[in-house]
Amino acid sequence: MADPARPVSPATLAVVGGRPPRTPGAPVNAGIEVTSTYVQPGDIDPALPLYGRYGNETWAAFESVVGGLEGAPDGAVAFASGMAAGAALFSLVPRGGRLVMGATSYNAMLALARERAAAGDVELVEVDVADADAVRAALTGAAWLHLESPTNPLIEVADVPLLCGLAREAGARVSVDNTFATPLLQNPLTDGADVVMHSATKYLAGHSDVVLGVLVTGDAGLREAVEHQRALLGAIPGPFETWLALRGIRTLPVRLERAQATAGVLAERLVSHPVVARVRYPGLAGDPGHAVAARTMRGFGAMLAIELPDRDAADRLTHAVQLWTPATSLGGVESLLERRRRIPSEPATVPESLVRLSVGLEDVEDLWADLDQALAGLG
Ligand SMILES: Cc1ncc(COP(=O)(O)O)c(C=O)c1O
Structure with a gap:
């Protein structure tokens, strides 16, 4: 080597x-x-x-x-x-x-x-x-x-x-x-x-x-x-x-750096979105995991989850996005989202209204514009 x-x-x-x-x-x-x-x-x-x-x-x-x-x-x-x-x-x-x-x-x-x-x-x-x-x-x-x-x-x-x-x-x-x-x-x-x-x-x-x-x-x-x-x-x-x-x-460091930066921006914007009931992202100062993550990790990652008013709104979001891909899995260059409880084996501790987002490498403004238009349609 x-x-x-x-x-x-x-x-x-x-x-x-x-x-x-x-x-x-x-x-x-x-x-x-x-x-x-x-x-x-x-x-x-x-x-x-x-x-x-x-x-x-x-x-x-x-x-x-x-x-x-x-x-x-x-x-x-x-x-x-x-x-x-x-x-x-x-x-x-x-x-x-x-x-x-x-x-x-x-x-x-x-x-x-x-x-x-x-x-x-x-x-x-x-x-x-x-x-x-x-x-x-x-x-x-x-x-x-x-x-x-x-x-x-x-x-x-x-x-x-x-x-x-x-x-x-x-x-x-x-x-x-x-x-x-x-x-x-x-x-x-x-x-x-x-x-x-x-x-x-x-x-x-x-x-x-x-x-x-x-x-x-x-x-x-x-x-x-x-x-x-x-x-x-x-x-x-x-x-x-x-x-x-x-x-x-070979590209993990640059991929992660970019996806993480985008995730931070999206998390902050989602927090103040009227349709979003809760944002789960350790990079947010108000997140229960923030203090531990800040102390023990070298960054907050590129995975976040949002809770919508109900299961139906979460399902509709996955149909309404055009740039984000509604698919399971995570960590790829393309941004994916999914209502997790659609998976039958997902534990009941996961809210029905939770959508998990894997932030990829697309432009942050394009990702936001797509989420914003999809969320607007749920109101
Ligand atoms: C945290 C975590 N561990 C393990 C697995 C299982 O990995 P694989 O799907 O490659 O078998 C997954 C898959 O989603 C995962 O998210």
Whole structure:
């Protein structure tokens, strides 16, 4: 890899990491390694690649950049999707152990945890991650704390460093879903977490053209365990998808900077819009997560949620926009919005009237004009 010897900033690492050695005639970009198997005569040499379910050079390039950005250069393991990464992550929770988790986490992660609890694999305790006292109480005797911050879709903020400290005192391991913040705004491993998870489908890949996941850990034993899960269950990423995600990461710093700036402007304007009942964005001084985000994160991100007078108004908004795309998912260059409770598995804690907005890279005035005309039609 062409990683420079002295530490560089994340914005630089996103560009220079994961490249082939800088030898004359070498390609500048990692290749897309398309093979299911590798030449290996005689006894197996563990230093050499063997088979496509165990490793791939394109994965390695992507993993080295994500690992570097999260503070564990050798610790990233890519998966076929964020949920494949999440399933491997939950497999680390010891059988019968207590798993403490945010009650408003991403709905499929919650569903997975609830299924494991129903099967008797774990004892699940759901908590409000923004309430440190509640988390502390739930951690007594716990094996694992899984946090997501900011949360999807309520955009609540957990005090990650504080909660990692509480978990450590209680003897519990901690994982953090860092999908919304990205490694540029918070590094949970540095805050004391054991494992970081990403739906790389979102900001890391950044163009709504890939489904991919990744786990990152600085603990060699945990890394081996998740790699083992990937090899055993076979939820491996495709080389093409991984290459697209690597290409996407090159522009993550500029994409996020722009989207975040636009999100801040839109949030301020939405607050004073007469049809909007509530805006959830930690960058707003009045947001319940503002103080914690300002202290623990390096920015407020580009995800926000608004509450409209009722479910019907929220649905009508998604039909009325012309520039914003009414679609699920987030973190791409194009701005998306969605009434989250239309998803049947979305928890009842999410208001029916809530619309989640993923701010992309279009011009801020165009985005605002479209929202404004769509909201005006609801009055
Ligand atoms: C916070 C969060 N975690 C995990 C996932 C699951 O990722 P994927 O859809 O890549 O499987 C998502 C997907 O929306 C998400 O938003």
